[in-house]
Amino acid sequence: MTATARDLPEWDEPPPEAPAEPAPAPPGPPSLHRTDPDLARRRRLERAFHRLCQAMVGLVLLALAVLLLTILVQGLPHLDRQFLTSFPSRFVAKAGVKAALFGTLWLMMLTAALAILLGVAAAVYLEEYARPGRLNAAIEVNIANLAGVPSIVYGMLGLALFVRGLGCGRSLVAGGLTLGILVLPMVIIASREALRAVPSSLRQAAYALGATRWQAVRCHVLPTALPGIATSVILALSRAIGETAPLVMMGALTYVAFVPHRLTDAFTALPIQVFNWASRPQREFHALAASGIIVLLVVLLSMNGLAIGLRNRAERRVRW
């Protein structure tokens, strides 16, 4: 007590010195003079950085525009009803993508089903139920690693496990499972991020009202995380639709002159057809490959459009 009482005057001492300190600083106008060139330099830097970012965006857009333009110029002339309703042919004028288009649509349906069911369930388990521990950490590291495995390795897995092991043959179901497994790690990781972004106060509020974990997840956490989960599924499917290597590896075909009707039917897919045409010696086939790419892009865009529409609807429903 006495010490603080004695300290007080010392405490008070600095204030009288304080006004002395600003005094050595130069008066108003000179100080402005000193900071002005600095400010100009910073502004220049700011502008330069802005320009740089703009230029980078421009470069990316330019590359994309050139790519799209080349594809459109090459591919549009062949793109007609006949192209969409014909099977592969050695004559450029008669060749089409019917079998490949339906193959790709089937594959996407199967991949989406697998990715949504397994991926989201796994993410919910890991994020909401699993207790942190060594096992959980090991699972986490493994999933992150799986996301970086080259896609052709998944093709080998598909060949060994689904085509031969489970006896699915070179069928749609084997292809769908292969692609589904391929995108699963991406879906799990991104869905977990979405679940983690849901504030824990939401869960706690639910528990406080007596909700079980399942009720909290079903009614509150999942609906809130849905837009994020939908984005992860969109990204995963966008990757799966362009994959060629794992499909060729697992034994997807190139010449298929029928539309697959059952899950056990053989199939081909758009990227395989594009790859085949692009590697032919005849230049006319290269143009056909461009037409195939346009069809692939349209399928991809409409698929994404649908998913984004669904996501936006879900987003509107989330009210705080």
Added chain:
Amino acid sequence: MRTSALPALALAAVLAGCQTKPPEPAAQPAPPAAPSNLSGKIAIDGSSTVYPITEAVAEEFGKTNPGVQVTAGISGTGGGFKKFSAGETDLSDASRPIKSKEAEACKAKGIEYIELPVAFDGLSVMVNPQNTFCESLTVAELNKIWEPGSKVNNWKDVRAGFPDQPLKLYGPGTDSGTFDYFTDAVNGKEGACRSDFTASEDDNVLVTGIAGDPNALGFFGYAYFAENQGKLKLVAIDPGDGKPVKPSDETISSGTYKPLSRPIFLYVKTASAARPEVDAFVRFYLQNAPALVKQVGYTPLPQAAYDLAIQRYVAKKTGSIFSGGSQIGVKIEDLLAKE
């Protein structure tokens, strides 16, 4: 927040399903005029080099046999034989003869096969059109360039008199039958080759590379030269007798372009050949090969060779006439007739 997520997810799945369900019902077997009543499935896989021929045959065959579902893949000669020896395919496209290892794998599974040559593919050696000095190369010179560990990186080291210019090499990827055959013919051993060259599985990449590099030298299938004549210059090949020959449909077919012209094959599983639809398909293949092979840019075999191949098929002669690898520079008719 009242809405549960599950209906939304289910809706997403259902909508995705609606969007992707094939709207056209089973309109598949629409019988054209005079269809056969054959039905069944024929599974083909293998070399992407042979694929265009198989595609053409399957397309024509499908017109008169709408009940038969022919499917073909492009997993490569080696990949095709893996599926063939596992009993998964009926026919296998191959851009080289079956290897003894692959033959053993077939034997282990009790799979017998008939080997049928269907066309020629002339491997062509190319340079850039700006290259005015290299008109021909001997097999020995090619060997000097391409042998394993070769240090030839300048044109002047290829032949005395060639200018002092760097040499840039282009070739197909090491998984291709084309690479196997070239290395066998030039270096004496399949797969033995220097590794420091620009390799691509897509021959169109090689075309672009050689067309844009005045110092380039590369090789790939003749069909790719035929489609890019203005951009590339053919090099005549001297097998060692001092008479260089350029590849063309005539020289490849007659066997005077050697040793780089190779036959490409169809392997038929004997057990599958007993099925009427497969039998009809193979006969159709051999009968129509001369016309169809030309249409897709390859060189047909001499008619005599097709006749011998049909005889071989009808007699169900199993096994390979190339036991132990490609026979370099031997006429295919002679080989077939020898049996």
